[in-house]
Amino acid sequence: MQRLLLILGGLLIAAAATWPWLSKLPLGRLPGDIHIVRDGFSFYFPITTCVLVSVVVSVVIWIFRR
Template identity: 30%
Template sequence: MTGISKLLMTVGAIIFVVGFLMQFINIGKLPGDIVIKKGSTTFYFPIVTSILLSIILSAVFYFLGRFR
């Protein structure tokens, strides 16, 4: 059971740090993100931001698993 608790604490800490850093780093408006504005409605789909975050998180979890 200690393995699961350590994993949950690590994931929680990573989510906390990423959320904290996203307040200071403007990562949500990258070229390639889709923004559609019609009237008073705005649709925003951050495709490039999602791909970038996926690559970063994959690298972080790869290194966490490698040095475990």
């Protein structure tokens, strides 16, 4: 458990350090993401981004478990 927390903390620190470059990636603005704007209302659901992130995380976990 301690090892997992240390790894997760290190990943969070690395993500925070590289945020200026990561924010320029088109994640969250992919075709298929739902964005509805009405008077006084805005709804955004990044379904394509969620699917893409899920696939990438699944592949990474699959590789590390082998």
